[in-house]
Amino acid sequence: MKHLTKRRALKVLLLLALLWPPAAWAAAKGLIVHSEVAHADAIVVLAGSSTYLERAGTAAKLFAEGRAPLILLTNDNVRSGWSVEQQRNPLFIERAAEELAARGVNRTSIEFIRSPVNSTYDEALHLRDYAQSHGWHSIIVVTSAYQSRRARWTMARVFQDRGVMVGIDAAPPGEQSPSPAGWWCSSAGWKSVAGEYVKMIYYRLKY
Secondary structure, rough: HHHHHHHHHHHHHHHHHHHHHHHHHHHOOOHHHHHHOOOOOOEEOOOOOHHHHHHHHHHHHHHHHOOOOOOOEEEEOEEOOEOOOOEEEEEEHHHHHHHHHHOOOOHHEEEEEEEOOOHHHHHHHHHHHHHHHHOOOOHHHHEEHHHHHHHHHHHHHOOOOOOOOOEEEEEOOOOOOOEEEOHHHHHHHHHHHHHHHHHHHHHHHOO
């Protein structure tokens, strides 16, 4: 009897081992969405210290394609590591601007929302006010891949009936975000994928 129980347990474990990788991949891919806007008044890069290179790279690519005439950065007020050149710890919003410039974006085409933000919802509120005060009718929001579904839901919620079209362009994972195939192998992956589902539930309940 014990032998049969062990065999059944091994079969269950083997089945779970076979099913987990495709299920984990599907869970990660399910978070990635795109809502394309062909041309907009601005490209908006949401703050994200751990993925600012990915986001800046995607924004620079869109800018080079002529999708919008300027790039707007939001500010999470988080400081990066020590800069030998500047002899200080620059904010990640400054790092993002430097990365954009390094990728060919004119500094005169980079604008900032200086007020610190605490969440994606907070960013959306600041962005809505900024867009309306500048008479914008469309924006392309750039964020990390696994945040894109929540960002799209949040923007739709905040910009509802405001006359501003919002597109979402997710930065491809792999450079700073873990890949969909192997996110579950690192703590950062669990935070960015599994943790994102928790945030989505929280947002639906709170907002």
